[in-house]
Amino acid sequence: MSLEEQLPDTVEEGQSADELAELLGDLVIDREDHVNAPGFVIRPDTVQDALRRLRDDAGFDHLSCVTAQEYEDRYESIYHLKKYDDPTQEASVVVPADKEHPVSQSAEPVFRTADWHEREAYDLIGIDYDEHPDLRRILLPDTWQGHPLSMDYDQDRPQIVSLREHANPLQEDQRSDSDSDTMFLNIGPHHPATHGVLHVKATLDGEQVADVESDIGYLHRCEEQMCQTKTYRHQIMPYPDRWDYISAGLLNEWAYARAAEDLNDIEVPEYAQIIRTMGAELCRMAAHFLALGTFALDVYGDFTAIFMYAVRDREEVQNILEDLTGQRLMFNYFRLGGVVWDLPEPREEFFEMTRDYLDRLPEHLEEYHDLVTGNEILQMRTVDTGILPPEVAKSYGATGPVARGSGIDYDLRRDDPYGYYDELDWDVIVKDGCDNYSRLLVRMLEVEQSAKIVEQCIDLLEDWPEDERNIQSNVPRTLRPDDDKEIYRAVEGAKGELGIYMRADGTEKPARFKIRSPCFSNLQTLPEMSNGEYVPDMIAALGSLDIVLGEVDR
Amino acid sequence: MAAPLQSALLPEQIASMLGLSGVLGEIVGGLIGAFLIANIMLAMTAVAGPWAKRKITAAFTDRIAVNRIGPFGILVIIPDAVRLLSKELIVPEGVDRPSWDLAPIVLPASALLGFAVIPMGDLGPINFHLADPEAGLAIVFAFASIASVALIMAGYSSNNKYSLMGGLRAVAQNIAYEIPLIITALSVVIFAGTLQMSEIVAAQGDALVTIAGVSIPAWYAFVNPFAFVLFLVANMAEIGRNPFDIPEAPTEIVAGYQTEYSSVYFVLFYLGEFIHIFLGGAIMAVVFLGGAAAPISALSFVPGFVWFVIKMWAFFLFTQWARSALPRVRIDQLIEIGWKGMLVLSFGNLVLTAVIVGVLL
Numbered sequence: 001m002s003l004e005e006q007l008p009d010t011v012e013e014g015q016s017a018d019e020l021a022e023l024l025g026d027l028v029i030d031r032e033d034h035v036n037a038p039g040f041v042i043r044p045d046t047v048q049d050a051l052r053r054l055r056d057d058a059g060f061d062h063l064s065c066v067t068a069q070e071y072e073d074r075y076e077s078i079y080h081l082k083k084y085d086d087p088t089q090e091a092s093v094v095v096p097a098d099k100e101h102p103v104s105q106s107a108e109p110v111f112r113t114a115d116w117h118e119r120e121a122y123d124l125i126g127i128d129y130d131e132h133p134d135l136r137r138i139l140l141p142d143t144w145q146g147h148p149l150s151m152d153y154d155q156d157r158p159q160i161v162s163l164r165e166h167a168n169p170l171q172e173d174q175r176s177d178s179d180s181d182t183m184f185l186n187i188g189p190h191h192p193a194t195h196g197v198l199h200v201k202a203t204l205d206g207e208q209v210a211d212v213e214s215d216i217g218y219l220h221r222c223e224e225q226m227c228q229t230k231t232y233r234h235q236i237m238p239y240p241d242r243w244d245y246i247s248a249g250l251l252n253e254w255a256y257a258r259a260a261e262d263l264n265d266i267e268v269p270e271y272a273q274i275i276r277t278m279g280a281e282l283c284r285m286a287a288h289f290l291a292l293g294t295f296a297l298d299v300y301g302d303f304t305a306i307f308m309y310a311v312r313d314r315e316e317v318q319n320i321l322e323d324l325t326g327q328r329l330m331f332n333y334f335r336l337g338g339v340v341w342d343l344p345e346p347r348e349e350f351f352e353m354t355r356d357y358l359d360r361l362p363e364h365l366e367e368y369h370d371l372v373t374g375n376e377i378l379q380m381r382t383v384d385t386g387i388l389p390p391e392v393a394k395s396y397g398a399t400g401p402v403a404r405g406s407g408i409d410y411d412l413r414r415d416d417p418y419g420y421y422d423e424l425d426w427d428v429i430v431k432d433g434c435d436n437y438s439r440l441l442v443r444m445l446e447v448e449q450s451a452k453i454v455e456q457c458i459d460l461l462e463d464w465p466e467d468e469r470n471i472q473s474n475v476p477r478t479l480r481p482d483d484d485k486e487i488y489r490a491v492e493g494a495k496g497e498l499g500i501y502m503r504a505d506g507t508e509k510p511a512r513f514k515i516r517s518p519c520f521s522n523l524q525t526l527p528e529m530s531n532g533e534y535v536p537d538m539i540a541a542l543g544s545l546d547i548v549l550g551e552v553d554r
Numbered sequence: 555m556a557a558p559l560q561s562a563l564l565p566e567q568i569a570s571m572l573g574l575s576g577v578l579g580e581i582v583g584g585l586i587g588a589f590l591i592a593n594i595m596l597a598m599t600a601v602a603g604p605w606a607k608r609k610i611t612a613a614f615t616d617r618i619a620v621n622r623i624g625p626f627g628i629l630v631i632i633p634d635a636v637r638l639l640s641k642e643l644i645v646p647e648g649v650d651r652p653s654w655d656l657a658p659i660v661l662p663a664s665a666l667l668g669f670a671v672i673p674m675g676d677l678g679p680i681n682f683h684l685a686d687p688e689a690g691l692a693i694v695f696a697f698a699s700i701a702s703v704a705l706i707m708a709g710y711s712s713n714n715k716y717s718l719m720g721g722l723r724a725v726a727q728n729i730a731y732e733i734p735l736i737i738t739a740l741s742v743v744i745f746a747g748t749l750q751m752s753e754i755v756a757a758q759g760d761a762l763v764t765i766a767g768v769s770i771p772a773w774y775a776f777v778n779p780f781a782f783v784l785f786l787v788a789n790m791a792e793i794g795r796n797p798f799d800i801p802e803a804p805t806e807i808v809a810g811y812q813t814e815y816s817s818v819y820f821v822l823f824y825l826g827e828f829i830h831i832f833l834g835g836a837i838m839a840v841v842f843l844g845g846a847a848a849p850i851s852a853l854s855f856v857p858g859f860v861w862f863v864i865k866m867w868a869f870f871l872f873t874q875w876a877r878s879a880l881p882r883v884r885i886d887q888l889i890e891i892g893w894k895g896m897l898v899l900s901f902g903n904l905v906l907t908a909v910i911v912g913v914l915l
Binding site: 183185191192193207296297298299300301302304305307308309312371375377378380381534535536537539 | 614615617716723797799800803804807877879880881883
């Protein structure tokens with residue numbers, strides 16, 4: 001192993017599946033073919049070996065997602081690998097585990113992000129990850145009986161937990177520990193700074209953070225399981241709106257639409273793609289405005305003008321989206337093969353309203369830059385605090401503005417094009433400050449780029465010939481993808497790479513539906529950013545991650 | 555305009571109005587006078603807290619705020635008072651009772667005591683000035699710093715870690731900023747040559763320069779703007795407003811020392827904070843803004859008390875403006891600004907003022 005680690009990094013340019021198989025050598029016991037990538041089946045005790053080879057010798061430095069599932073005869077973990085340089089190059093490492101004693105080697109020593117992903121797999125499916133540093137439940141309470149997504153799980157069995165086991169987590173007061181100089185502090189789940197039901201267990205040394213641990217799962221709503229009980233064609237689409245519910249609905253819908261369309265070979269008409277692109281970018285603008293506003297709350301205090309200004313701008317975007325989709329938050333606007341309806345009539349009015357807002361936007365952004373990014377106190381607070389070096393960010397699978405604020409040039413809209421982004425003129429914003437300020441700045445500058453995209457979409461839609469306005473392709477009433485067809489597809493959500501893994505079993509419902517949430521991976525970086533910093537900087541770092549607990553917990 | 559300053563103090567006026575004299579007159583006059591001043595301050599706080607603060611913040615953030623009851627919604631004060639007072643008083647387990655109960659009383663009391671020596675000008679025949687001891691300025695700072703005791707009492711006795719952190723922050727902040735505050739005030743004392751409040755105000759009575767018939771008064775804010783700015787910043791930190799609101803820092807430590815307080819105790823804390831803001835404004839007015847004097851002599855027909863209230867409210871408005879627009883600094887940055895910046899600058903200012911006054915005047 002050590003010899004192979006020292007091999008020069010020469011194989012950067014697109015290896016074929018056979019080359020990768022050769023690289024893995026006798027680790028590969030079987031080959032699979034997923035729709036998005038070649039799958040290499042390996043023994044459960046060689047996971048670290050295989051992933052290390054793929055990372056160091058083939059450049060797969062991004063462990064995007066870990067999917068676990070149970071078959072009739074085995075358990076299986078799939079490690080979805082990508083490259084930060086070129087996310088179209090993908091590889092899946094498939095690790096079957098014994099049905100009776102599902103034990104599989106942990107990937108945590110190779111990719112830090114596997115820590116939480118494997119904990120989730122253990123929690124919901126029940127696979128034991130050997131050598132995992134901290135294999136506990138993550139979404140469900142510690143006292144939960146059984147693993148809800150495993151086959152022998154009895155849904156009807158009541159979860160009887162004694163009062164003692166449900167002990168109040170606040171009760172054990174660690175101040176009584178007289179030997180220690182540190183103070184344990186529960187921040188959340190109800191706290192003005194946590195933006196939702198996040199519970200941060202912080203160990204403080206005076207005003208400085210010695211250690212933080214995020215406790216998630218308060219908003220777990222079984223989204224994956226619910227999607228597994230719904231049909232591809234229409235029933236799943238409303239659910240994505242509920243993941244990142246901070247106005248990013250269309251971006252989430254696109255994640256499902258893209259995966260399901262690729263799984264079922266559905267084409268989307270160009271006209272519908274433009275509408276999708278426009279809607280998605282409007283959602284991104286709204287989401288980034290809210291991120292800006294809540295970050296201001298964290299750094300300024302609760303009576304700040306910036307929050308109201310940001311909400312005012314979000315409101316204007318929301319009005320446009322309401323006109324387009326008929327809804328303000330839970331849009332349910334995309335359909336497989338297109339969108340549900342065309343632009344609202346009269347079209348001129350819609351164009352005028354959108355253009356009118358886009359014309360006013362530069363002035364508003366100028367105001368934000370005066371008030372926020374140009375403020376010296378804010379710079380004093382955010383520059384060089386909450387540092388996230390690019391290598392650490394990559395190891396944790398950070399994506400979206402968090403990665404781009406750490407100088408990682410990674411944006412699926414450009415690197416793995418979908419929709420109409422390829423045809424439009426826009427830039428990926430990258431800042432290499434790696435601090436809270438960079439992440440804030442990336443979001444603010446991305447709003448400008450999104451506005452640019454929306455403007456171009458409007459121009460295209462206005463000139464589109466009336467008889468070619470095809471909003472949906474012909475999609476069969478029932479979709480039954482072939483048995484054992486597997487796909488993992490991601491789009492660039494407001495917070496980063498939002499991926500969907502689906503496995504078909506020949507029926508009209510997915511056999512496994514896995515959501516790769518960008519917030520879930522991004523939130524893992526919190527200890528890296530805040531250990532050793534002051535409490536206010538930890539709060540600011542948390543704000544700059546821009547997490548939505550609906551998406552973290554699903 | 556020097557005439558009202560020499561008129562009798564409020565207790566004496568009340569005593570002579572009631573026909574009392576001697577010790578009895580002093581006691582009764584003092585009590586009634588104190589009652590009157592305290593009620594004026596409480597009334598101002600009642601306007602500031604439930605109504606003005608909402609309206610001001612709303613104006614900064616493009617909103618409307620309360621507008622349903624009474625003109626401009628001002629009568630919201632009454633239902634708000636009922637609401638606040640009728641809430642349940644929750645006493646958490648394990649609080650240190652005497653201290654926990656005393657803190658919400660000590661805080662507003664310390665601020666109210668400060669008003670005893672503030673010359674607030676006259677309104678008709680009444681002169682709103684309770685006492686005028688020779689060490690007036692020292693007394694007002696002494697009273698104001700009792701507030702720190704209340705904050706650490708509240709923070710410590712609440713049996714809550716957020717409260718404890720808030721209390722410790724408050725003390726660290728007050729110590730770091732009270733020294734520059736007082737040192738800067740001392741530079742004014744060098745100019746005026748006295749600690750007596752009425753004398754400090756009188757010393758600002760002359761005109762500094764007269765341009766085209768409009769005379770600019772010799773307020774110390776104009777005489778020494780540098781000291782004024784220093785004092786303003788230190789004062790903001792002393793009363794704990796943005797960018798120095800870290801003892802409460804809602805998004806970090808929930809509400810700091812007052813996290814566990816509800817109902818009447820909560821009201822008392824807010825009352826104390828608002829009176830402290832007004833006391834801060836009153837000290838600013840006396841020391842730097844000519845007390846109850848009108849800015850230009852053409853406007854001196856407006857009673858002095860009105861000017862004084864306007865000056866206090868101007869400071870209140872300033873704190874609300876800062877709150878809407880400025881981020882808060884971090885605790886270590888705050889201490890650094892206090893000890894490394896403000897302290898050095900305020901001593902520099904003091905020495906420079908002493909030299910200038912000694913050599914030139």
